[in-house]
Amino acid sequence: MTDSLNRRQSVRVTDRVMLAIHPVSAEKMQGVAKDFQQGISPYNQEGLADIQMFIGAQSALAKLRERDADLADFLQHLDNKMNIMLKQAKGGESPLDALIMRKANISANGIAFYTDSPARLDEIVEIHVVLLPAYTYVYSFGKVIACDPVTAEDESDCKFRVALEFVFLLEEDREKIIQHTFRQQSLALRNRRINP
Template sequence: MLNATADRRRFFRVDDTISLSYQLIDENTAAQGLKSSGYMNSEYSLAATLDVLSQEAMRIMQHLEKQNSEFLELYKVLDAKINVMAQAVMFVGSNVNAQDCQDVNLSAAGLAFQQHTALELGQNLAIEMYLPSTLALILVYGKVINCQAIDAGQYVISVMYTQIREEDQELLIKHVVRKQWQQLRESKSNVQAEA
């Protein structure tokens, strides 16, 4: 347990609002891993692939921008079109509703969220998350490590990921860093406004 705790603390955590859906899974399904779910060849890996391609395209476009600034504008329009189409494809067959968001505490190693139902410690979950900042739909397997009652009929569920693709963990890290940067800028703006 000490190693799991150390691993969780290795990653930054942020409070965020994302779309989230989960299903209870049995120990056998959890042990078979994401490959057995058909995850590796599905719409879930699309976001990671698009992210890598977008980074490569942006690097090339920055060189072309020196020749003609309209190239970068064209790239941004085409990239936006691709992202809209990718979102439509990603959500086919998904249990996540991009408009149905909830507050979470998120990291690349786990998350915590509130709900009206308690979950048993050690319960295995298949969790789908939509991260707006990276336009990513991610599937992870996780295990409930804490379930704390906070109000009558309200619980905070803490989950540690047990199965996550490396590419998706990188997307989560990018998402968390972007969110932290945004929160720091907002905090700095608020301090300057008060001064």
């Protein structure tokens, strides 16, 4: 049982995701973990409601687009307009502003990505990742296990490849990542059969 669980968690895909990474203190992560042990979801933290609202709307629009593309486009424009107005009214930055579309290699054990900013080994970071096209939001903490200069084979304009190991990830979020990696692998295999 454990071997099959480890194999499921180790399945990796390279994919485009929306990603935001912020260094945090170990105390912040421990505080979130302690709250979780007392029944408080990590998603109840201040500032995460903006991301959840945005992701929820995008997920609903993606499902609606399959049935009625014109209505989904209209609602997407309304959502964009409301987001702009809210940002102007609130002022300042929200966690949404930090989400950047980038190529990442992800599994239920960790994530690696390219960046222009170096990271320190063993540094604890807060991770916001949105898995596309379903707009599945995952919030977690990770530890930097590698930060290497980019080589010519990496095919990236960035300067560093950073690898993170998840050190705090809810089991339901781990399962969301596993399901995403399997879907993406299945899609890649189907595309190879269609376009050999």
